[in-house]
Amino acid sequence: MNKNDICFTSATDLARLVKKREISPVEIMDAIISRIEQYNVLINAFSDLCLDNALKAAQKAESDVVKNDTLGLLHGVPFSVKDLLITKDVRTTFGSYIFENNIPIEDAPCVHRLKKAGGILIGKTTTPEFGHKALTDSPLFGITRNPWNLERTPGGSSGGASAAVAAGLGPLAVGTDGGGSVRIPASCTGIIGLKATLGRVPHPQSPDLFGNLSHIGPMTRTISDAALMLDVMAGPDIGDPHSCGLFKDDYQTVIINKGSKLLKGMKVAWSATLGNTQVESEVLEITKASLKVFDNFGCEIEEVAPDFESFEDFYLVLMYSNLAARLNQYVESYQKKIDPSLRYAIEKGNQYAATDLQKSIYMRSQ
Structure with a gap:
């Protein structure tokens, strides 16, 4: 297997090959580092890299294999973390x-669990300031570009994560998602992105213990890898009152052994617009074509037209109010170094009344 093949091999297969001693953690890390050094200068997916430490960790992982130590689910597999999550x-x-x-x-907690499972942190991926928009650029780190077309955006706010995974700069990335920050960049770069259910992956950094918007989720190139990441990251944590217990079966086993059987006969509803937006004709055609996957699994597909009000209106009240409350204290000192679009969001957040915020909470609940 050459270096390019290694970089586009799934984490599931890499972990399996490591355990079978058909590839070493050092070989994997060497391939990933070489590709990062070649391509990150073009796409700017990483805000910080810790490649020296990653290589040392890979050498330790290789030694563990040789000594027949117990190996975790991700032993020797590289992963990256969005620059909104803390890393020791x-x-x-x-x-x-x-x-x-x-x-x-x-x-x-999610980073700790990935490491405990044998995963090796290679770096932090770029995000717009405080994840405030669906593009990935910031005054501190500049513009992150889509590896499929350097003139286009990888989306945001987990744009660095999506660009890294799509470009083969590591098979696994941790993202966060409030209003699409995992799903939008996954769509822009053609990878898998899942906003996990509230509490599925603990998120103690959330400033709101009563109505958190932001959830942590996996970003990968395969569904099996996304399930593998969830198996490692999910579970309760004392620091997050929303965190919930483990799924009765592990996700990857369900997908591999039961996936198609579970879907047979299931009713799948879909909506082109959710009743409140417009969709480009090309996007609509691609979405309709993708429904054939469910049809092939024996699902009953039904198009629905819910009468939802605009999500964006109340979501922006929630997000901008949150940003204003958190960042007002820094605006004066860092005025010239804050992204203009973030300054605008903070200003708007300061204009909302308490009734605006409460109404948005009601609308979200509905």
Whole structure:
């Protein structure tokens, strides 16, 4: 297997090959590092890299294999983390000059679990400041580009994660999603992105213990890898009151052994517009074509036309109010270093009344 093949091999297969001693963690890491050095300069997917430490971790992982130690689900597999989640001894800036020199002293629970399963952190992926928009650029790190077309965006706010996975700069990336920040970039780059259910992956960093918008989710090139990441990251954590218990079966086993059987006879509803938006004709045709997958699995497909009000209106109230509450204290000191679109969001957030916020919470609930 050459380096290019390694970089586009799934995490599921890499972990299996490591356990069978058909490939070493060092071989995997060498291939990933070479590709990062070649392509990251073009797409700017990473805000920070920790490749020296990653190589040392790969060498330790290889030694564990030789010694017949117990190996985790991700033993020797590289992964990256969005620069909104804390990582021990690796800079976490939130894409902002405000936290340019922030070095956390602990890992987010999902990062800790990925490491405990044998995964190796290779770096932090880019995000717009505080994940505030669906494009990935920031005054601190510049523009992140789509690996399929460098003149286009990989989406956001997990744009660095999606660009890295799509370009073969690691098979696994951790993203966060409030209003599409995993799903939008996954769509823009042709990978898998899942906004996991609230509490499925614990997120103690959330400032709101009563109505969190942001969920953590996997970004991968295969559904099996997304399931593998969830198997590792999911589960309760004392720091997140929303976190929930483990699924009765592991996700990957269900997908591999039962996936098509579980779908047979299931009713699948779909809507082109959700009753409140317009869709490009090309997107509509691609979406309709994708429904054939469910048809082939024996699902009953029904088009529905829900009468939902615009999500964007109340979502922006929730998001902008949150940003204003968190960042007002920094605006004066960092005025010239804050993204203009973030300044606008903060200004709008300060204009909303308490009744606007409460109405948006009601609308979200409905």
